[in-house]
Amino acid sequence: MPLSRFTFITVFAIVALLAAESAEAFRCKNRIVRDGMHEQQVIALCGEPTTRRHLGYATRGVNYGWRRDYPGGISRRQYPGHTTLIEEVVITEYVYNFGPRKFMRRLVFEGGVLVTIESIGYGYRED
Numbered sequence: 001m002p003l004s005r006f007t008f009i010t011v012f013a014i015v016a017l018l019a020a021e022s023a024e025a026f027r028c029k030n031r032i033v034r035d036g037m038h039e040q041q042v043i044a045l046c047g048e049p050t051t052r053r054h055l056g057y058a059t060r061g062v063n064y065g066w067r068r069d070y071p072g073g074i075s076r077r078q079y080p081g082h083t084t085l086i087e088e089v090v091i092t093e094y095v096y097n098f099g100p101r102k103f104m105r106r107l108v109f110e111g112g113v114l115v116t117i118e119s120i121g122y123g124y125r126e127d
Contacts, residue, residue, distance in 0.1 A: 024117040035050055037114045049094035057088050097123040
């Protein structure tokens with residue numbers, strides 16, 4: 001009986017880890033850079049990137065739900081999904097080289113918001 005309980009807990013833990021959303025972050029000058037930050041926040045923390053590339057454009061659906069206020073401000077109801085607009089966003093890539101003893105980082109921004117952080121191997125010495 002204890003073996004089956006152990007097996008259940010192990011399987012549950014593996015499924016929970018696989019279902020968890022992977023959010024990567026890294027440290028830059030003793031500050032944490034993570035998904036959802038704006039380009040200017042990243043530049044303020046890490047400085048200018050080693051390389052910056054414009055990758056193109058993408059379209060995103062944005063839900064601008066509306067709400068109705070009842071007289072007296074007693075209650076509000078929100079009706080999501082009634083106004084979905086399509087907007088075009090710019091996709092930009094930054095690469096930071098932190099030197100030969102640290103990993104380089106590739107950051108992808110969509111519409112100025114950080115969406116992807118990747119480690120791309122050890123950096124190099126800039127002469």
